[in-house]
Amino acid sequence: MSGKSDGGAGTSIWGAFALMLMLVLFGGMILYGNGAQLLDSNKLVMHTYQVVGQLEAIRSSITTAESATRGYALLNDPKFIDQFEISARALGNELNRVQDLTDDNPDQRLNVKKLRPLISHKLQILASGIAKLKADPKPRTDPNSPGPRIMSEINATLNRMEDEENTLLSGRQAANTQNWNRAAAAFWGGIVVQVLALVALLLLARRVLKIQLRARVAEAGHRADLERQVELRTSELKSTNDDLESFAAAVSHDLQAPLRHIDSIASMLKEDIQSKLNPEQDSEFGRIRREIRRMNQIIEDLLRLSRTARGDVHPAPIDMSALTAESWQDVEDRAGRDNIRLNIQPGVQAEADPNMIRILLDNLLANALKYSSKMESAQIEFGAAERDNVTTYFVKDNGVGFDPTYAGKLFQPFTRLHSDREFEGSGLGLAICKRIVTRHGGRIWAESEPGKGAIFYFTLHPSVSSSERQAASGTMYARRH
Numbered sequence: 001m002s003g004k005s006d007g008g009a010g011t012s013i014w015g016a017f018a019l020m021l022m023l024v025l026f027g028g029m030i031l032y033g034n035g036a037q038l039l040d041s042n043k044l045v046m047h048t049y050q051v052v053g054q055l056e057a058i059r060s061s062i063t064t065a066e067s068a069t070r071g072y073a074l075l076n077d078p079k080f081i082d083q084f085e086i087s088a089r090a091l092g093n094e095l096n097r098v099q100d101l102t103d104d105n106p107d108q109r110l111n112v113k114k115l116r117p118l119i120s121h122k123l124q125i126l127a128s129g130i131a132k133l134k135a136d137p138k139p140r141t142d143p144n145s146p147g148p149r150i151m152s153e154i155n156a157t158l159n160r161m162e163d164e165e166n167t168l169l170s171g172r173q174a175a176n177t178q179n180w181n182r183a184a185a186a187f188w189g190g191i192v193v194q195v196l197a198l199v200a201l202l203l204l205a206r207r208v209l210k211i212q213l214r215a216r217v218a219e220a221g222h223r224a225d226l227e228r229q230v231e232l233r234t235s236e237l238k239s240t241n242d243d244l245e246s247f248a249a250a251v252s253h254d255l256q257a258p259l260r261h262i263d264s265i266a267s268m269l270k271e272d273i274q275s276k277l278n279p280e281q282d283s284e285f286g287r288i289r290r291e292i293r294r295m296n297q298i299i300e301d302l303l304r305l306s307r308t309a310r311g312d313v314h315p316a317p318i319d320m321s322a323l324t325a326e327s328w329q330d331v332e333d334r335a336g337r338d339n340i341r342l343n344i345q346p347g348v349q350a351e352a353d354p355n356m357i358r359i360l361l362d363n364l365l366a367n368a369l370k371y372s373s374k375m376e377s378a379q380i381e382f383g384a385a386e387r388d389n390v391t392t393y394f395v396k397d398n399g400v401g402f403d404p405t406y407a408g409k410l411f412q413p414f415t416r417l418h419s420d421r422e423f424e425g426s427g428l429g430l431a432i433c434k435r436i437v438t439r440h441g442g443r444i445w446a447e448s449e450p451g452k453g454a455i456f457y458f459t460l461h462p463s464v465s466s467s468e469r470q471a472a473s474g475t476m477y478a479r480r481h
Helices: 003-075 079-101 106-135 147-219 223-272 279-307 320-335 354-372 404-409 429-439 466-480
Strands: 316-319 341-344 349-352 379-387 390-397 444-448 454-458
Touching: 003 079, 003 106, 003 147, 003 223, 079 106, 106 147, 147 223, 223 279, 316 320, 316 354, 320 341, 320 354, 320 379, 349 354, 354 379, 354 390, 354 429, 354 454, 404 444, 429 444, 429 454
Parallel strands: 341 379
Antiparallel strands: 316 349, 379 390, 390 454, 444 454
16 A cells, blocks of 8 residues: 555544544534523523512412401401411512513513502501401401402512513513423434444445555465565555554543533433423433434443553453452442352463453343343352363353354344343454453353353463564454444
8 A cells, every 4th residue: 555545544544533533523512602602591581481470479468467467356356367367478579589580671660669668557457447447356358449440450460570571571481491302403403413424434444444455465366575565565464554543542531522512401401391391202312312322332342442452461360250240240230230140260370461351241231131130040150260271361251142043143342142132242352352362362252052152261371572462463454344
């Protein structure tokens, strides 16, 4: 593959990546703006409901005060005086609350200014009536009392204020509906952009890998210069793989932030309109959140896959039994399951990179737990045995198993033998396992039958040279994709 083609492919990839990133950021900005508008319109609607509620509370309190006065006149029971005083105090607080809520509306300010002396006058009349009844319990009717006229004015003022708020409410609800429609359209547009970005990334990666494959096939025709070509192509392949791993890590990292933002917006949207959702719409929101979490898991696994291909392997003595116990604790906690039994063979040792082996065990144990989770008596086992004079480690479960015909496909990225409805997953966990084992110069394979569980075996040879491990890892990466 010529330097010119390498440069052209690299330029096209980074140019496409820059364009995708700009689309994602632009979509995020639109989502944020629409979400902010929706929240503001919701606040205005809730503000109007609060004003109407306070007006109803004023109407109720003044009615209660009047009823308490009549009750005292009829029954001469002091509890009605207490009821009157409670209502009178409540009216003061309610008027202050309405004044605070409507301070930005000049018409309502005038109405509150008119309402306050009317209510004060009404309470004075009622209090005067109670005082007269205390002096002379015999009830009397004053035909000249201004009480009914003042009450009529109070009700008329309250009605005007409620009409004003209802008019505002109608306009605000219409604006809220428009903002919701725009936010929903922007949300789905953001999802489409994310999906298109991922698809474009995969297509670009596939294109580059095809270029590499053609270069490797061309090498076979140059037997006379084989040693020089092998050295040249190995160097080119390592450089290109390093670039691809860095590229995948950068893409994975930069896609997570917009996903978290989309998830947050979806959560806020659902909370704001929960009462308006029908069961189908509520289910769709749940589906959106699940798909966001699934996409985030795929990105996390892609990032983990890229990390296992970078850096040197640092072998050290490992207590595999203890490391398995630690890994199982974390896997079990994340899964929220405590009814699956793990048997660990004691004293199992290895020489390997501890950090990479921990990732390997996490994925194998999580895989065993997932596919054993539907068994009534689930059991998982870890141990090691000598096979052909090589220490072979294994993770065994009694789960659903798989058709051995497809055993060779298990370790390919995004290849799954069970649907998402049966068992969730990204299809990258076992690919990560193979990457780690290959980097240690070992091999990994699986044996199973449907309904009879599965056993995953792996070997480790950390003494393999760094260049051999890197070449093996690069070859595996090219074949899988």
